[in-house]
Amino acid sequence: MRIHLVNLQAESYPVKTTPLAIITLGGFLKSNNPDVSVTYSDLQHSDLHNDLLPTLEAERPDIIGISAQYGTVTQAELVLNHLQTEGWFDRSCVVAGNVLPTYAYSWLLEKYAGLLCCIGKGEVFLLRLISQLAKGGVEPGRLPGCAWCSDGTISVSDASRFELELLPPADWAGLFARYAPDRYDEIWVEASRGCPHKRGGVGCTYCAIMPDAGARDWRPRDHAAILTELSVLARSGISHIRFADEEWMADQPDRALAFSKDLRDLERDLASDGVPMPTFDLAMRVDDVIRRNRRGGSADLLALGAHLEHKNNRTRIDALASLRECGLSQIYLGVESGSAGQLRRYYKGVRPEDNEFALNVLNDLDIQAACGWIMFDPMMTPAEVQENVAFIRRNDLLPACPTDSFVTYPLSRMRPLEGSPSVNILRDRGLLGQRTANVVEYEARYENNEIREIVGQVERWEQGIPRPVLYALKNRIARMAWLEGSLAEGDKILADHYFALKKLDLDLADQLSRAVLDGLDGNGLDGVRLRLEAERSSLVDVVHELGITVG
Numbered sequence: 253m254r255i256h257l258v259n260l261q262a263e264s265y266p267v268k269t270t271p272l273a274i275i276t277l278g279g280f281l282k283s284n285n286p287d288v289s290v291t292y293s294d295l296q297h298s299d300l301h302n303d304l305l306p307t308l309e310a311e312r313p314d315i316i317g318i319s320a321q322y323g324t325v326t327q328a329e330l331v332l333n334h335l336q337t338e339g340w341f342d343r344s345c346v347v348a349g350n351v352l353p354t355y356a357y358s359w360l361l362e363k364y365a366g367l368l369c370c371i372g373k374g375e376v377f378l379l380r381l382i383s384q385l386a387k388g389g390v391e392p393g394r395l396p397g398c399a400w401c402s403d404g405t406i407s408v409s410d411a412s413r414f415e416l417e418l419l420p421p422a423d424w425a426g427l428f429a430r431y432a433p434d435r436y437d438e439i440w441v442e443a444s445r446g447c448p449h450k451r452g453g454v455g456c457t458y459c460a461i462m463p464d465a466g467a468r469d470w471r472p473r474d475h476a477a478i479l480t481e482l483s484v485l486a487r488s489g490i491s492h493i494r495f496a497d498e499e500w501m502a503d504q505p506d507r508a509l510a511f512s513k514d515l516r517d518l519e520r521d522l523a524s525d526g527v528p529m530p531t532f533d534l535a536m537r538v539d540d541v542i543r544r545n546r547r548g549g550s551a552d553l554l555a556l557g558a559h560l561e562h563k564n565n566r567t568r569i570d571a572l573a574s575l576r577e578c579g580l581s582q583i584y585l586g587v588e589s590g591s592a593g594q595l596r597r598y599y600k601g602v603r604p605e606d607n608e609f610a611l612n613v614l615n616d617l618d619i620q621a622a623c624g625w626i627m628f629d630p631m632m633t634p635a636e637v638q639e640n641v642a643f644i645r646r647n648d649l650l651p652a653c654p655t656d657s658f659v660t661y662p663l664s665r666m667r668p669l670e671g672s673p674s675v676n677i678l679r680d681r682g683l684l685g686q687r688t689a690n691v692v693e694y695e696a697r698y699e700n701n702e703i704r705e706i707v708g709q710v711e712r713w714e715q716g717i718p719r720p721v722l723y724a725l726k727n728r729i730a731r732m733a734w735l736e737g738s739l740a741e742g743d744k745i746l747a748d749h750y751f752a753l754k755k756l757d758l759d760l761a762d763q764l765s766r767a768v769l770d771g772l773d774g775n776g777l778d779g780v781r782l783r784l785e786a787e788r789s790s791l792v793d794v795v796h797e798l799g800i801t802v803g
C-alpha cells in the first residue's frame with residue numbers, strides 16, 4: 253500500500269516549520285504495517301505543478317493525505333481543485349486532516365464531495381482506512397472521526413481514542429531524505445497532547461485544542477520515543493528544538509524531573525560522539541511554574557520561601573532548574589493578561605499576582621518567558637487595557653536584548669477560533685460575526701464603543717508594517733536568543749529596532765486607552781496614532797533597509 257502525505261504551506265506565515273503532523277502519521281503507519289510505504293511532499297519547499305503533481309504521477313499512491321493546518325485555505329483549494337480536475341479522486345483515496353478539516357469539514361465537503369475529512373487526531377483513522385482499502389473498499393461510516401458526503405448529505409462517524417503512549421518516533425529520516433534539515437527554521441517535537449485544564453471540556457475560553465475522540469485531556473508520550481527523536485535531530489545537526497505540547501508540565505513535576513534526568517543521559521551519550529545537545533523551548537501554564545499559597549496573601553508575593561512547601565512547588569522548581577541546565581532556554585508562558593477581570597473572563601484559573609509570581613521565579617532561574625498575551629477581547633474595557641499596560645511595564649516585559657522575557661505582541665486581539673468555547677460565549681452575547689476568510693475563525697464586535705475605536709486605530713497602525721515582515725523579524729530575534737552566541741553588528745541593530753517597535757506598540761495601547769478615559773473623541777485618537785506613526789516611520793525604514801523580506 254502506497255501513501256503520499258502532503259503538508260500545505262500556511263499563508264502569511266513565512267517561517268519554514270517542520271511538518272510534524274505528516275511525519276508523526278508516517279512514523280506510526282510504517283511501524284504498524286511493514287507493507288505500507290509512506291512518502292511526503294512539503295509545499296513550503298515543493299511546487300504544486302513542478303513537484304507534487306509529477307510525484308503523484310510517478311508514485312500512483314493508494315491514499316493521498318492532505319494536511320491542512322490553520323491558514324491554508326487558499327492552498328487547500330488550489331491543490332484539491334487540481335486533484336479533482338485531474339481525476340485523482342477516482343484513481344486514489346483522497347483524505348484531509350488537521351485544523352481545516354476538523355473545524356470546517358462542511359465547507360470542504362460542499363466543494364469536494366469525494367473527499368474524506370479526518371476530525372481531530374489521525375492515527376487510528378489512517379490505520380483503519382488502510383485496512384479497509386486492503387479488503388477492497390472504503391466504508392467512511394466505519395472510520396473513526398470521519399466526515400464525508402454522500403448524495404449531497406454530510407455525515408460524521410463516531411471517533412475512537414488512541415493510546416498516545418504507543419506513538420513511535422516521528423519519521424524524521426523519511427522527511428530529511430527529501431528535504432534537508434537545514435531547509436527548516438523551526439523544528440517541532442511532541443511530548444504530550446491535550447491539557448489538564450481542558451479535562452472537563454471548557455478550559456481557557458479562547459483555546460481550541462485539537463480533539464482526540466472528543467477528548468482534550470492531557471496525555472504523555474513514552475519518554476524513550478521522545479528521546480529517540482531528540483537524538484536523531486541532534487545527530488542531524490539541529491541546534492534548537494521546540495516542543496509542540498499545549499501544556500508541557502501538566503501538573504506532573506515529578507515526571508518533568510525524571511525527564512530532565514533522561515535528557516542528561518542523552519546529553520552524555522551525544523557528547524561521547526562529539527554531538528552537541530540541542531537547546532529547547534516549551535509551553536506551560538503559569539501555575540506549573542509555581543502555585544501560590546493563597547492563604548499567604550499578596551504580602552508574601554515575592555517571598556518564594558513562603559510558598560515552597562505548597563503543592564509540589566519545590567519539585568516544580570527543581571525540575572525547571574534541572575531542565576535549564578540541560579538546555580531549556582525559553583518557556584512560552586500562558587500569561588495572557590494583567591487584569592483580574594480579563595483572566596476571569598477567560599476561565600484562566602489564575603490571577604494577575606500568580607502571573608507576576610511565576611515571572612519572578614523564571615527570572616530567578618534565568619529562564620526567558622515568552623508571554624502569551626491578549627490585549628483586546630470583545631468584552632474589554634479601557635480600564636482593563638490600562639491594567640495590562642501597567643502589568644507589562646511593572647514586569648519589564650518589553651525586552652532590551654534577545655534573551656529578555658517579553659510579551660509576544662502588545663497589541664494582540666483575541667481570535668474567536670472554531671472549536672473554542674469563546675464562539676458560543678460571543679454568540680450568546682450577540683457579539684459573534686461572520687466566519688473569516690480562513691474559515692476556522694470568526695469576526696467579533698467589540699461591546700464597548702471606546703474599545704471599538706481603539707481597535708480601529710490599532711488596525712490602521714498595523715497597515716504601516718506588513719504582518720509577514722513582523723513574523724520574519726520576530727523569528728530572526730528568536731533565533732538570536734536560541735543561539736545565545738555573540739551578536740553580529742547587523743543583528744544588534746535589527747534587534748534594537750525590533751524592540752523599539754514593540755515599545756511603540758505598547759505606547760499606542762497606553763496612550764489610546766488613556767485618551768478615551770480622558771474623554772478624547774475620534775479626531776483626538778487619530779492625533780495620538782499619527783504622532784506615534786511619525787516616530788515609528790524611521791524604524792520601519794531601517795527594518796526594510798536591513799533586508800527583512802518574506803518567503
Ligand code: B12
Pocket residue numbers: 262263264265269272273274276277316317318319320321322323347348349350351355370372373374375377378440442458459460461462496497498667669670671672692
Ligand atoms: C506548532 C504550532 C504552531 C506553529 C507552527 C505552525 C505551522 N505553520 O506549522 C506556530 C507557532 C507558527 C503557530 C502559529 C499559530 N497557531 Co498554532 N499551533 C501549533 C501547535 C503547538 C502544534 C501543532 C503540531 O505540530 N502538533 C502535533 C501534531 C502531531 O498534531 P496535529 O498537527 O494536530 O496533527 C494531527 C491531526 O491534526 C491529524 N492530521 C494532521 N494532518 C493530517 C493529515 C491527514 C491526511 C490526516 C488523516 C490527519 C491529519 O493527525 C495528526 C496526528 O494525530 C498546535 C497545538 C498542538 N499541540 O497541536 C497549535 C495550533 C494548531 N495553533 C493554533 C493557532 C490558533 C495558531 C495561531 C492562529 C496563533 C496566533 N494567535 O497567532 C497561529 C497561526 C499562524 C499561521 N499559520 O498563520 C490552534 C489552531 C486551532 C484552530 N481552531 O484554529 C492550535 C490547535 C492551538 C490551540 N490550542 O488553539 N502554531
Ligand code: SF4
Pocket residue numbers: 446447448449450454455456459460461498499537586
Ligand atoms: S490555553 Fe493552555 S492552559 Fe488554557 S486550556 Fe489551552 S492549553 Fe490549557
